[in-house]
Every structure is written in structure tokens, then in C-alpha cells.
Amino acid sequence: xxxxxxxxxxxxxxxxxxxxxxxxxxxxxxxxxxxxxxxxxxxxxxxxxxxxxxxxxxxxxxxxxxxxxxxxxxxxxxxxxxxxxxxxxxxxxxxxxxxxxxxxxxxxxxxxxxxxxxxxxxxxxxxxxxxxxxxxxxxxxxxxxxxxxxxxxxxxxxxxxxxxxxxxxxxxxxxxxxxxxxxxxxxxxxxxxxxxxxxxxxxxxxxxxxxxxxxxxxxxxxxxxxxxxxxxxxxxxxxxxxxxxxx
Ligand code: SF4
Ligand code: F3S
Ligand code: FES
Numbered sequence: 001x002x003x004x005x006x007x008x009x010x011x012x013x014x015x016x017x018x019x020x021x022x023x024x025x026x027x028x029x030x031x032x033x034x035x036x037x038x039x040x041x042x043x044x045x046x047x048x049x050x051x052x053x054x055x056x057x058x059x060x061x062x063x064x065x066x067x068x069x070x071x072x073x074x075x076x077x078x079x080x081x082x083x084x085x086x087x088x089x090x091x092x093x094x095x096x097x098x099x100x101x102x103x104x105x106x107x108x109x110x111x112x113x114x115x116x117x118x119x120x121x122x123x124x125x126x127x128x129x130x131x132x133x134x135x136x137x138x139x140x141x142x143x144x145x146x147x148x149x150x151x152x153x154x155x156x157x158x159x160x161x162x163x164x165x166x167x168x169x170x171x172x173x174x175x176x177x178x179x180x181x182x183x184x185x186x187x188x189x190x191x192x193x194x195x196x197x198x199x200x201x202x203x204x205x206x207x208x209x210x211x212x213x214x215x216x217x218x219x220x221x222x223x224x225x226x227x228x229x230x231x232x233x234x235x236x237x238x239x240x241x242x243x244x245x246x247x
Contacts, residue, residue, distance in 0.1 A: 169207035
């Protein structure tokens with residue numbers, strides 16, 4: 001057993017601040033274990049969101065020493081012995097209290113993505129997909145909706161004013177999944193560019209770096225979607241067709 005120094009955000013977004021605690025940490029523990037010990041021993045009113053403690057529910061997202069991470073997957077053994085550990089709520093979303101954010105922005109953006117649109121009359125079981133198409137969807141479906149990618153993306157992290165116009169990587173990935181799906185009939189290129197803010201993404205790949213499921217968000221979802229949008233915008237035949245109402 002060792003004592004570790006934790007700085008934990010307490011209070012709301014505007015009126016909150018960091019409080020320092022000396023707290024016990026044991027071999028094999030993760031940051032969430034230590035936060036639970038803080039609740040049990042020093043601050044029973046500490047607000048922490050969590051559920052599975054197995055990296056699968058996406059509830060325990062926070063920032064640890066400034067990096068967006070799942071607190072249940074952040075091993076204490078990865079920090080230097082004398083290093084103090086700072087835990088703050090996700091910066092991009094409004095703080096409700098302590099480490100808990102209001103992430104309803106993300107649910108709003110999810111609702112804006114038009115749902116899967118198979119051809120009219122298509123019955124379940126009619127369609128056969130190539131294995132490569134199945135695998136592409138499966139990669140995106142590993143998402144646990146932790147919203148760490150949404151939190152880290154600079155387009156909204158530092159620019160509250162962009163939230164209206166930008167869906168964020170998680171939902172652009174969903175638009176891409178559907179756009180690349182061979183059975184989906186909707187054209188999602190225009191809406192992705194004009195309403196979901198695909199053009200704001202300048203491929204910094206920070207979203208991919210923080211994804212706990214190692215989904216290649218930028219390379220496998222955002223860049224292919226950008227390529228499709230570019231085809232639509234810059235192919236002269238497609239451009240002319242769109243002008244005269246053929247596409
Ligand atoms: Fe979390 Fe990755 Fe899903 Fe983004 S894509 S919400 S980082 S699991
Ligand atoms: Fe943001 Fe990811 Fe693009 S971090 S800028 S959505 S590559
Ligand atoms: Fe479920 Fe951390 S508690 S992902």
C-alpha cells in the first residue's frame with residue numbers, strides 16, 4: 001500500500017476547482033479504484049460516473065493529467081511513483097458536478113443522422129454482403145460511446161460556437177459507416193459536408209489516438225467519407241449532373 005497525491009475537480013464548471021487528497025493506492029488498481037476509495041474514506045459526495053469497470057460501458061470518461069481516458073482502464077502502475085494524478089471532467093461538455101458531465105450534446109447529434117435506408121421492398125435475408133464490408137461495419141460497431149473522441153477534437157473542444165455545426169468524429173463515423181454500406185440507398189455526402197460539418201475536420205487524428213477501442217476513426221471512416229464528398233464536389237460530370245438535377 002502507498003499513498004498517492006490526487007488532485008480532483010470538485011464542484012461545477014464555473015465555480016469548481018481542484019482539491020488535493022492523499023489517498024491509498026494498492027498494487028493492481030486503476031484510477032477508478034482510487035476515486036472509489038476517496039468516496040469511501042474522505043469525500044462521500046464525490047460525483048463519479050461509472051458502470052462496468054471493464055472498459056465496455058463508456059461511462060467513466062474523464063481527463064487524467066489532461067488526457068481523455070477511461071478511469072477504469074487507467075492503471076495506477078503506469079504513473080511514476082512520485083507523480084501526482086489530476087482527474088478532471090471532460091472539458092468539452094458542461095459539468096454537472098465534480099467528474100460528471102452532461103453529454104446530451106452527443107445524443108442530440110446521434111438523432112440527427114438519418115437511419116439505415118435499405119432499398120424499397122428489401123426483406124431481411126435478401127442481401128449478401130462481402131466480408132470486407134462486414135468487417136468495416138464491425139470495426140465501427142465496437143464503439144462504446146465513451147465520447148472521448150468527441151471530447152478531444154479541437155473543433156469543439158476549444159470552440160463552443162462550432163457545436164451547432166459539427167457532429168464530431170463519433171457521429172461522422174456513423175455517417176461514414178452508412179455511406180459506405182453497400183445496401184444503404186441514401187446519399188449522405190451533401191448532408192455530411194453541409195450539416196454534420198465534415199469540412200471542419202482537418203484530420204488531426206486526436207480522436208483516433210484516444211479511442212479505447214482502437215477504432216481507426218480518421219483513416220477508416222473520416223478520410224473515406226471526405227474522399228466521397230470530394231468526388232461529388234470536384235468530379236466535373238457529377239458536378240454538372242447535380243446542377244441540372246440528375247444527382
Ligand atoms: Fe469512444 Fe472510440 Fe466510440 Fe469515440 S469512437 S465514442 S472514442 S469508443
Ligand atoms: Fe477532430 Fe478527429 Fe478530425 S480529432 S479534426 S475529427 S481527425
Ligand atoms: Fe465502464 Fe469504465 S466503467 S468503461
